[in-house]
Amino acid sequence: MADLELTGAEIVVRCLQAEGVKHLFGYPGGAVLNIYDEIYKQNGFEHILVRHEQAAVHAADAYARSTGQVGVALVTSGPGATNAVTGIATAYMDSIPMVVITGQVPTPAIGMDAFQEVDTIGITRPCVKHNFLVKDVRELADTMKKAFYIAATGRPGPVVVDIPKDVTQHKCLFHYPDSIAMRSYNPTSKGHGGQIKRAVQMLLEAKRPVIYIGGGVILGNAAQQITAFARLLGYPVTSTLMGLGGYPSPDPLFLGMLGMHGTIEANMAMQHSDVLLAVGARFDDRVIGNPKHFSSEARKIIHIDVDPSSISKRVRVDVPIVGDVAKVLEEFSRLIQASPERPEQQAIKAWWAQIELWRSQDCLKYDRSSPVIKPQYVVEKLYEVTGGEAFVTSDVGQHQMWAAQYYKFDKPRRWINSGGLGTMGFGLPAAMGVQLAHPGADVACITGEGSIQMNIQELATCKQSKLPIKIILLNNGYLGMVRQWQEFFYEERYAESYMSSLPDFVKLAESYGHVGMRIEKPGDVEGALREAFAMKERLVFLDFLTDPRENVYPMIPAGKGLSEMILI
């Protein structure tokens, strides 16, 4: 391409096109008007006008989660940027590749407390993988290239590009580099051969092995590799909230989710394992509780992660392997296939017998004869009605845990939730991003009446952009997860966890031009879901009135060990 003299605003648009961006989520304002003017003139990508900047960022984030491509959002300076911060932090905690372009006041006005000026670089620094302030239009194209490169490689993460308004007006010759090399940024991808051999040997000698997968398996596109590897050895697999779908949930080797609301079999197997293979997971507090309890049992730990700082952070590891998880797992499988050794069948059989004993406690059972709708039942029916094929986004609270426990994800990138930051308000905008990326697919947003109200305004975006999302509201009248903690740990003092005066969600949905349904009886759940999913072109808001006193079980209280579960 011959170099052309272009304005900064034109350059931004050209860069996005060159990166193959198809959807840009944003909200206009003074500092980005030049960029918007160029967006108006082009048709290389579609701009989705949200109703709040937080939603633009969540939508871009979920777009990335469901496709593996970098999500892109555009917001104005000042309040536009600050509104985006929750979304950026959400993506950062879950390592989601994203580029957020923020407008900034003109360079001469920076530091003058100008109208709509905030120090976006300073505010976002702790919650981005990297950020850039572009002070000269001649640096713009290279910076955009770097932003996409950094966001997508290594351990992915959000990158902010802050562009002052005058830079979008200034002109320079445009040249978009094909590739970029940075001496200060060279993510490792190939695991250490010696360590891989040690790990494989350790795994072959294991008597009580467990494979523990996390979000890194999804982000690293390693679902196939981990599935092949686990089946090769016949070892049990458990997953964090973020890893769900990385290994097919209906498979007999799968023990379910582990952690605070994990299954008995998963948590007990973790606790009693003698060799633990952690893949793209980070031993966080919601997963292993207090690390003191965890390391008290003797076990060898192998940890594969693309980010060295995730290794030996909370739990000391015996065999660290830094590298691309998919490549390392391929090497694992290759070595095992080439080796004459096999695990000691007797021991592995005994281990499985023990696991089946734990599993037989059926810790996810619930009262199926209840006259009020049980939230678990709604999720189970959703799984049936969608044939397990839906993309499911969620908000944060009890409904999120029920979604994770009862929707048996068997493909990666189908389960979209805010695991690290736990951001209420994520679900609906996330569903928008997913639906745009997968126009024909069933997209369900499982939410609570607290969470949905944190970004309810996006119903308008869904109308404008014709997004036929199905909102599955598990309406228990409470900030349910808060209520549960108050019941268990605060002697039932329900401080500010009850919301009276909820809106009529059916009318609310209708007033935005959507379909609303209220479901009050268990017998109507399946029919309503079928009816809703048959409406391919419409957003349907299903308000399920569920048991207000239902709790999420099992539960490990914060700070306790993995074997200290509260059961139903």
Added chain:
Amino acid sequence: MRHILSLLMENEAGALSRVAGLFSARGYNIESLTVAPTEDATLSRMTIVTRGSDEVVEQITKQLNKLVDIVKVQDLTDGSHIERELMLVKVRASGEYREEMKRLADIFRGRIIDVTDKTYTIELTGAGSKLDAFLEAVDVSAILETVRTGASGIGRGERIMKI
């Protein structure tokens, strides 16, 4: 344990605040931090003195390496190294103090770089412990002002940090 970390980083606006922000956000401690450009103007060299268990310092090193602006991190305390700090001390230099301060400065190989009839300003370099020892040797009430640069460190002999 006290560790001295040497960093090579891109000489860019904001790089320093990324390092400082990392330490405060993760609750790591900074005893001192110095930074200046190197002979290659695109690179800065930083020396950070920190304290922490081996696990904590390992995490600090990994987290620093993760920062996009950081080119190289080395824990100088892993091998033999030299550490130097510069201190300027303004002391009382009237009456009985005048002779004593001169003598003390000589003992510590300091140089008097500014003189008035009431004060001396003494320049001292050395390891941090030597500067501490000087301050302890001087009568507290005679010390008017001190300013220290924090430690700079470099590996001994063939131990070279370059890109």
